[in-house]
Amino acid sequence: MIDLWKVREHLVVSTRATAKRCAAAQRGGELTRVWRQVLLDTSCLAGLGHQWRVFELATVARAFAVQIVLGPRAVISHQTAALCHGVEVRDELMDVHVCDPRARGVGRMVLPRIQLPDFSAGIGIVPEARLLRHQTRLDPAWMREGPAGLRLVDPVTAAVQASMEQAPREGVIVVSGTLRQCAAFNRFSEKVETSRAREEEVRELLFRRLREAPGRRGVRKAMAVIAAADAACESVAERELLWILKAAGFREVRTQVVHVAGRKEYYVDFELPEHRIVVEFDGEGKRGRSVVEILRSYDREAIRQKDLEALGYIVLRAKGRELRSPELIVGEIVRRAGLSRPPRPVRPLGGR
Structure with missing residues (x-):
């Protein structure tokens, strides 16, 4: 799981007073641009090793950058929020989702590629991604103030959003991971039946949140995805x-x-x-x-x-x-x- 505090502490916001210093640090490879005036201290990428870990950290850094630029009314959502809550997603899911009632007419924007230092698993760059701004109005009860001040939807809402708007393959992956996390599924420390009972309680909560969600587009698919998801799957590949x-x-x-x-x-x-x-x-x-x-x-x-x-x-x-x-x-x-x-x-x- 990505340490949100660690990511936030390694973000730098360039201002008029610090613009020259930040530009020099970029040229030297100590900083890399995330979005607009938000930069990332590349030292936090050291030792991550695997590509998917680098992509995870880059996505979380982008989520912070989006909220810094757009302000607190923009709430991180969908599979981006699921990732920030510690749910594993496929490394192809690098787009950043945000619920922003002011987003009329500007639904999609491009987040630039992130240049990586030489020590970051030989990856070179994190490809550009989309910023998807949803006009959805959220019930305040569905929002959370996450670590380091990141505003995001709760895990149940994030899973329901993914089940409605993502392709079924990705939806099953996100919802299964959420079921596992929220139900604290563990066949090693207790009987499987005990974890299964909690899993079904969480699944019913997902169905209830789906009924409460605004809009009906994607509901039929979401119902099938939530029914198909399984907390016992231990990895993204198994899901x-x-x-x-x-x-x-x-x-x-x-x-x-x-x-x-x-x-x-x-x-x-x-x-x-x-x-x-x-x-x-x-x-x-x-x-x-x-x-x-x-x-x-x-x-x-x-x-x-x-x-x-x-x-x-x-x-x-x-x-x-x-x-x-x-x-x-x-x-x-x-x-x-x-x-x-x-x-x-x-x-x-x-x-x-």
């Missing part, structure tokens, strides 16, 4: 795979289901009980870093697969690169399940 399976039309998709094989308990990422299929996601870094860790991981995986197959399940594995080709994942399930044709896609979820 993306969840969307693929549900949009494809598989009627029952269970997550984090426990199976007992002898004295061992296995929690599987996804289960399609109707077809006796288990889908496991192989995420980056899951196998460890050293050669020994990787070999041990492969050994555990082979034993796990044999035990699940002994219980009568077909075990499929999905990798991150396959998420960009959902038809390949769906086609493999259809083939291994022995289906004559794929299920009927769920159109509100973006199924074709």
Whole structure:
């Protein structure tokens, strides 16, 4: 989770009195422009390592810059607010959303690319993004004063906004992350059923907020997205795979289901009980870093697969690169399940 205080402390607002000093610092690489007169001290980018971490910090810095320039009546919203609340989003979602009742006629503006120093994971720049100003009037009860004075909508409102206005894939990712965070979902410290009960309470709150939201555009899609979201998905990639399976039309998709094989308990990422299929996601870094860790991981995986197959399940594995080709994942399930044709896609979820 990005430290909002850290980002705010590294922002500099250029004034007439400091313009020359700020310009010199930009030329030297100590400052980089975020938007208009707002600059970022590049030292806060050191040590982030991964591209998605850099993009997250850049998006949060842009959110602060937008509020500094537009003033307190502009409230950070949609998936930008979700990110500021600590919900992981795809690194492609770099646009900044803000609810601003004064935004008539100026709905979209461009946020410039951000030049990065040499030590920032070799990325070079953060591409330009859009500033999307929504004319939505918000109930004051839906707003929060976040850390470092950032005004933003609460997590529930942010998730509902994303479900209504984002593509279903992105909506499922944001809503699933919000469900997980708000329900404090944790299968390690308590029974899964306990977390599931809290998840359904939060889901009902999302539906209630959707009914209260102004405007009806995107409501049908939002209802499908909120119903499809799942707090048990532990990463953005797993939430993306969840969307693929549900949009494809598989009627029952269970997550984090426990199976007992002898004295061992296995929690599987996804289960399609109707077809006796288990889908496991192989995420980056899951196998460890050293050669020994990787070999041990492969050994555990082979034993796990044999035990699940002994219980009568077909075990499929999905990798991150396959998420960009959902038809390949769906086609493999259809083939291994022995289906004559794929299920009927769920159109509100973006199924074709």
